[in-house]
Amino acid sequence: MNLVSSAAITGKIAGQFFTPEHVAKSLVSWVVRTSTDRLLDPSCGEGAMLAHHGNSRGIEQNPYSAWVAHERLPHASIENTDFFTWASTTTERFECAAGNPPFIRYQSFKGLSKAAAASICNAHGVSLSGLSSAWPSFIVATATLLLDGGHMAFVVPAEIGHATYAVALLDYLVANFTKVQVVAVRDKLFPHLSEDCWILYCEDRGGVTDYVRFAHVEQFNECGSPPVGVQHRWADLKRDWRGRLRPLILPPAAREAYLAAARQPDATRFGDVAKIGIGYISGANDFFHLTSTRASELGIPDEFLIPSVRRGKYLKGEVIDQSTAAGWQEADEAFLLLSIPPNGSLHPAVARYLDTEEGLDARRSYKCRTRSAWFSVPGVVRPDYFLQYMSGSEVRLARNDCAAACTNSVHAVQINDSKQASVALGQWGSPLTRLSCELEGHPLGGGMLKLEPREASRIVFAPRGGHDELLLEATRLLKSWRHN
Incomplete structure (x- = not known):
């Protein structure tokens, strides 16, 4: 050799x-x-x-x-x-x-x-x-x-x-x-x-x-x-x-069908109806995310705990609601974000946790030590929907019905036109939109599809169907090229 x-x-x-x-x-x-x-x-x-x-x-x-x-x-x-x-x-x-x-x-x-x-x-x-x-x-x-x-x-x-x-x-x-x-x-x-x-x-x-x-x-x-x-x-x-x-x-017919649908007067891009961005960056995920059991042991009040979608794999259905959170709790997932205001006095239980060995380690991480209040995670929003940042077979979109937040491993979708969004998002699983996810996103190593916020904002919704089988076959073809 x-x-x-x-x-x-x-x-x-x-x-x-x-x-x-x-x-x-x-x-x-x-x-x-x-x-x-x-x-x-x-x-x-x-x-x-x-x-x-x-x-x-x-x-x-x-x-x-x-x-x-x-x-x-x-x-x-x-x-x-x-x-x-x-x-x-x-x-x-x-x-x-x-x-x-x-x-x-x-x-x-x-x-x-x-x-x-x-x-x-x-x-x-x-x-x-x-x-x-x-x-x-x-x-x-x-x-x-x-x-x-x-x-x-x-x-x-x-x-x-x-x-x-x-x-x-x-x-x-x-x-x-x-x-x-x-x-x-x-x-x-x-x-x-x-x-x-x-x-x-x-x-x-x-x-x-x-x-x-x-x-x-x-x-x-x-x-x-x-x-x-x-x-x-x-x-x-x-x-x-x-x-x-x-x-x-893709074959020319599939490209032409996609472009024709995207150019329809009533076609909508995701960015036309929503703002899409990444979630918060805690700087020390293991410290700031607690299980219900751990939070109870520490005596941390519910007012400082927010349910959070930490990873794209959490998006298993079309809705994240109280029953979803109850499932995470039963599985003893660390899904509760410790959310502390940057100003004001600290609750005694929170203060004790900040001074634990885990807290001393967390405050030394780069993101924490460069914040004015190291213990206060910035950029926490509770969006209307969650969108997968990286996905395998299908790109999942889930409505947020339990006022959860999300980390930067998931996109936070905040609707800015509810009437237009209700029409557009009803087409999420359509052949056109599924192909649009593949075309607007890009393949990542290991067969994953990645959607940056600007790419997600270009996903197309069009109410008038047509060429469904052609578009589905085009989607299957692109998926085969990312070795999923």
């Missing part, structure tokens, strides 16, 4: 899984035109891409991986350094590039490397938000090092099909390449990685296009050229889908 395949099995180094042999070989064959072409891999790992072309250059930040690549591939020029700081000063240019950039989340992408990446992107008109992962910056920076007419191909996370910052990247690519293609792959390229991965291919640096070509395949097999895709006008994708490519997995 060679080192690359061994590393692919054993795991992750610096946020990166090493590229499978058949994928690396295919991507290199897509971009190399002649034996004299210089190939760049900006995050070469142990040399999976470089092994397939004799005139190659690799940059790798991890010293061990760089050493392994150099030992395996003496023909390649490999440098152990940060790619962005290298890219900002190098005079080298390349005919082609291929790679699998590390999927470093924004929380870990920082320091001089992130500053250099931002500088390169900004200099070329690409403004990526502070919440962007590292991979779009790798692609932009690599593109700037290509000669006119150059080509590049990358393994990218499937979030290229839905992330807001992917739109800025695609804006840049269509303005700088003659052909931009995304290949969506249903089966996992990396079976041991929860992240789904797709392929990005760009041809003829220095050109321009009005289109994004999209292809989707069940599994990725070795191929000498990209799968045949369908051209979609980029301006239309931005108008109809806000630049999201994931809807293109």
Whole structure:
């Protein structure tokens, strides 16, 4: 077993899984035109891409991986350094590039490397938000090092099909390449990685296009050229889908039926009738949430206890009411939030609890110690409805009939137009709205669907039905792509 395949099995180094042999070989064959072409891999790992072309250059930040690549591939020029700081000063240019950039989340992408990446992107008109992962910056920076007419191909996370910052990247690519293609792959390229991965291919640096070509395949097999895709006008994708490519997995008839329903005069978006936001952040969940038994033992009065929906799994029906709370109590769930006003004298029982060992630990947590009154949880609301933030099979919506609050693991829905909302929410289980949840949300590792507040606000309700079976089949198809 060679080192690359061994590393692919054993795991992750610096946020990166090493590229499978058949994928690396295919991507290199897509971009190399002649034996004299210089190939760049900006995050070469142990040399999976470089092994397939004799005139190659690799940059790798991890010293061990760089050493392994150099030992395996003496023909390649490999440098152990940060790619962005290298890219900002190098005079080298390349005919082609291929790679699998590390999927470093924004929380870990920082320091001089992130500053250099931002500088390169900004200099070329690409403004990526502070919440962007590292991979779009790798692609932009690599593109700037290509000669006119150059080509590049990358393994990218499937979030290229839905992330807001992917739109800025695609804006840049269509303005700088003659052909931009995304290949969506249903089966996992990396079976041991929860992240789904797709392929990005760009041809003829220095050109321009009005289109994004999209292809989707069940599994990725070795191929000498990209799968045949369908051209979609980029301006239309931005108008109809806000630049999201994931809807293109659906057949055209399903997309057209959905857009037609969403454009009906009497169609409603969730955000038209409600404000959707996250619940409170306690800062110390185990301390601030009590079982009925524990609250009774402590002698804490009911006036300081609020029933709370702590997790999406609590939403098992269409209503959260007193019988639901009674079930949590019988199961001895820690569902009671300790809600203490920030000002005024403390009840003796509450004061005693705050001074317990658990209280001393809780007040040292970041969220608690930065509050003016560490013991008072801010942002506690009792919404009209609860909406699942992350869901598996179905996205659940439940009416709040017991004046409960919710944590930030659940969305708090506060109705601002009760008449319109009563009509709209009556269609929650309709084929159109079920598909809308899939299209407006986005897949998360492990087969979950995530709905950010802004995404949830775009869920569509339309009173006039039609095309139900087509919409249901489209929903089933999208669910199959998130491996639920």
